[in-house]
Amino acid sequence: MCLGIPGQIVAVTDPERMLAMAEISGVKREVNVAPVATGPLQDLVGKWTLIHVGFAMALIDEDEAEATLQALHDLGEAQAELDAMAAAEAAQEGRE
Amino acid sequence: MRYAEEFRDPKAAKALLAGIDAVAGEIGATRDNSVRIMEICGGHTHAIFRYGLDKLVHEGIEFIHGPGCPVCVLPMARVDDCIEIAEKDGVIFTTFGDAMRVPGTRRSLLQAKADGADIRMVYSPLDALELARRNPEREVVFFGLGFETTTPSTALSIQAAAREGIANFSVFCTHITVPPPIRALLDDPHMVLDGFVGPGHVSMVIGIHAYDFIAEEYGKPIVVAGFEPTDLLQSVLMVLRQLRDGRAEVENQYARVVPEHGNPVSLAAIADVYEPRPSFEWRGLGEIDESGLRIRDSYAAFDAEKKFGIGYGAGPAAADLPEGCSCGAVMSGRMKPVHCPQFGRGCTPESPLGALMVSSEGACAAYYQYGGARAAAE
Numbered sequence: 001m002c003l004g005i006p007g008q009i010v011a012v013t014d015p016e017r018m019l020a021m022a023e024i025s026g027v028k029r030e031v032n033v034a035p036v037a038t039g040p041l042q043d044l045v046g047k048w049t050l051i052h053v054g055f056a057m058a059l060i061d062e063d064e065a066e067a068t069l070q071a072l073h074d075l076g077e078a079q080a081e082l083d084a085m086a087a088a089e090a091a092q093e094g095r096e
Numbered sequence: 097m098r099y100a101e102e103f104r105d106p107k108a109a110k111a112l113l114a115g116i117d118a119v120a121g122e123i124g125a126t127r128d129n130s131v132r133i134m135e136i137c138g139g140h141t142h143a144i145f146r147y148g149l150d151k152l153v154h155e156g157i158e159f160i161h162g163p164g165c166p167v168c169v170l171p172m173a174r175v176d177d178c179i180e181i182a183e184k185d186g187v188i189f190t191t192f193g194d195a196m197r198v199p200g201t202r203r204s205l206l207q208a209k210a211d212g213a214d215i216r217m218v219y220s221p222l223d224a225l226e227l228a229r230r231n232p233e234r235e236v237v238f239f240g241l242g243f244e245t246t247t248p249s250t251a252l253s254i255q256a257a258a259r260e261g262i263a264n265f266s267v268f269c270t271h272i273t274v275p276p277p278i279r280a281l282l283d284d285p286h287m288v289l290d291g292f293v294g295p296g297h298v299s300m301v302i303g304i305h306a307y308d309f310i311a312e313e314y315g316k317p318i319v320v321a322g323f324e325p326t327d328l329l330q331s332v333l334m335v336l337r338q339l340r341d342g343r344a345e346v347e348n349q350y351a352r353v354v355p356e357h358g359n360p361v362s363l364a365a366i367a368d369v370y371e372p373r374p375s376f377e378w379r380g381l382g383e384i385d386e387s388g389l390r391i392r393d394s395y396a397a398f399d400a401e402k403k404f405g406i407g408y409g410a411g412p413a414a415a416d417l418p419e420g421c422s423c424g425a426v427m428s429g430r431m432k433p434v435h436c437p438q439f440g441r442g443c444t445p446e447s448p449l450g451a452l453m454v455s456s457e458g459a460c461a462a463y464y465q466y467g468g469a470r471a472a473a474e
């Protein structure tokens with residue numbers, strides 16, 4: 001929860017709510033990009049970000065994304081983040 | 097335990113270890129006269145154990161594990177309050193998974209869920225907001241937990257709820273801040289610390305100047321660090337060099353992610369939605385001045401404390417820690433986890449007695465997971 005996970009922004013989905021689709025270790029998840037939106041949202045597409053509990057908190061480069069993901073795998077935290085995202089989908093339907 | 101050969105960049109790791117050896121030698125650090133460096137962040141604690149860094153570095157360096165795991169310092173009474181809200185009619189109580197197993201005075205959220213309360217694990221407060229949109233007839237409460245890294249997420253969610261008029265959404269705010277407990281530890285006469293490894297992701301939000309007081313008022317070095325093994329080793333080396341040179345500064349080893357002045361959007365959202373509480377209880381550490389946040393009156397409609405009449409400190413006084421639990425002593429660096437009488441006996445990750453055993457970022461859980469054999473040897 002505190003370490004976050006790198007993800008690449010692939011599309012802007014809801015500019016009014018500052019939402020964009022991110023690809024995180026092969027999983028697509030809508031995230032809020034307000035903290036990193038310094039210019040037009042469209043400019044974020046293709047960029048790597050550090051995502052904490054569904055919010056893109058910092059822009060990082062691709063090497064940093066890779067190194068961070070490696071460290072998260074080592075720590076077992078990458079899977080924990082992905083599991084939490086899956087659990088959240090189940091929570092929407094009230095099935096857990 | 098791992099060896100430097102197995103790191104992503106073994107050459108860099110070895111060079112850093114050699115550098116640490118040299119400077120530790122220069123300043124005369126020994127096992128009995130060690131340099132005590134506190135890593136504040138629970139993520140760093142986890143990484144130090146996972147990579148065995150405490151055993152790889154010079155024997156005169158001692159890591160003291162700080163209070164930077166939000167789940168570990170969650171007061172028991174606060175868990176009880178969560179359960180009380182979750183069991184009210186019509187409530188959907190949402191939380192990060194990390195908080196589910198933290199023991200309250202009688203039950204954890206997981207046990208309350210098994211008893212029938214509608215408690216759901218979510219990944220993000222955005223999920224809680226979405227639940228509120230989809231279930232207008234229910235009250236959706238999000239358990240806002242964590243340090244400055246997660247605080248912006250709930251602040252931005254509350255702002256969104258206000259903008260969109262989502263009246264059935266509220267946050268039970270238990271956000272805490274990093275600098276006040278560091279000050280409290282530095283003011284503790286029993287605590288002898290030589291320097292700090294500062295949290296990376298918290299600093300990404302608040303910037304590095306939030307720690308100026310550590311260098312200026314207390315004369316201690318602090319280096320903000322990333323959590324790869326080479327980041328941590330480099331940060332330790334930077335702390336040692338400051339000690340050798342008689343400097344006390346705030347340095348930024350993680351500048352590739354941490355901007356000097358933090359993240360302006362996040363800081364603005366926090367300031368708009370939250371204000372400091374006069375004091376807040378840290379499990380194992382007690383009450384610390386201005387260390388917790390509450391929702392400002394301007395967002396009272398989204399404050400679960402007001403909505404459900406469960407204010408902080410309104411209930412019975414802080415619950416006592418369970419019998420034999422030494423979480424407080426461990427958290428302030430006065431005791432090693434293995435020396436707690438409950439460690440591995442009454443308290444294991446499967447059935448935690450103390451909060452430091454709950455999260456992988458807690459010192460006791462990290463010891464238990466990675467330190468079994470060597471813990472027994474200590």
Ligand code: SF4
Binds near residue numbers: 420426
């Ligand atoms: S072993 Fe358990 S009870 Fe003892 S200090 Fe650690 S978490 Fe607390």
